[in-house]
Amino acid sequence: MAARTDGRPVALVTGAAQGLGYATALRLAADGFAVAVNDISADARLTSLADRIAGLAVPADIADPDAVRDMTSTVVGQLGGVDALVANAAAMEMGPFLSQDPHIWWRQLEVNLSGHFRLVQAVVPHMRPAGGGRIVLISSEWGISGHANATAYAASKAGLIALAKGLGRELGPQGILTNAIAPAYIDTEQPVREYRAARRLRSVTEFRRPDAAVVERLVGRAPANLVCSVCFPGRFL
């Protein structure tokens, strides 16, 4: 990892105000990263997290291409570059396929898949001159298995898995290693009743709390030859 403005390598984590993103930011900071923490709004959780880890709060709507470009410029300008990206922010709105509002349906694709693709496009030009980097796309078990009444979320998360493999292949020779994580249900704030009900049936109890250990393995002390992998923490198969 390149040493940046204050000597620390730089990580950008989206969706960092709570859950897995929050846990990831703490872990990476403890590993010595300067962490830029993003979420959709500049609420107190984000700013206090940034303060706590001597990082940088960069609120932005991932679905907004201009905001993503500006956010990347801010991170590069203030912290010196981007060595690692953890694409974790996600929109989820469950409902039967045939009765979902198309705007609500496609918003999930815009945030989870298209928005993060544009973020990757924004950060890769900064990783290339540094000789490499790490990209972790946070997918979901539902991106592998699908889930009833979650067509948009599952489609976006499946797209991320395929994208991780494509990015892994295309950018691997440039020293930028991309991997994906497809966690089983995590006890975060996604406020969906059915999601919580399903969680009781299938989650592995001890993995209910968001655990950034796997993310850390793919970013901080990452093996130099791990690319295109998909990891399934908490999943039985």
Added chain:
Amino acid sequence: MSEREGRGAKAPVALVTGAASGIGAETAAMFRRRGWRTAGIDLRLSDTDLSLRCDVTDAAGIRSAADEVAGQLGGIDAAVSAAGYYEEGIDVCDITREQWDSMLGVILGGTVNTCAAVLPHMIARQSGAIIAISSELALAGSTTDLHYVAAKGAVLGLVKSLAAELAATPIRLNVVAPGPTDTPLLAPDSPWRKADYLATLPLGRLVRPDEIAAAVYYLATEGVMYCGEVLSPNAGAVI
């Protein structure tokens, strides 16, 4: 299906998007050879019993087309979402917003619109099968075509979710993810046609479009035990 034929009723109906060329055309031809009536939806006219011109990104247009197919032919027994196109040779950072949005709109959006259009008919008759065409590139990744890879990957999540959502009904949804296939989608000078690439395939050749069509037909007819499955005829490109 056999029950219907046994009673001497009209032949079953297959609706195929992207029926004007490539895998879509070969799929429509396969269904016709097996005695089905075919309806083709494409930007251009197709060699089908009922050929309709419509852009798969037009949700309302596809809905009207499906309604017309059901109205004129009596129902929709199978639907195949094969409409799509391919672009490669583009660095990931150079894929424009228009290129990304267009690819996602046709590949994922076209499949969404097709499913939304045919499912009400299938649900009303409590019968039907839908097959979406994804790609082996979504399973194994690729390079310089990442908008295609992501869109074909998203189709997998959509169809698996719908398969689960409809599992309590007789309607089945599955995916065929072709490996490199000999269709006009691969340009004559495409890297996928080069000898050194073909030598990397265990079977040493491209897959034929009629072989892809056979996998689609199987899932639409005999494959009643499959739910959210992904069959990938790929000459061994992914084992």
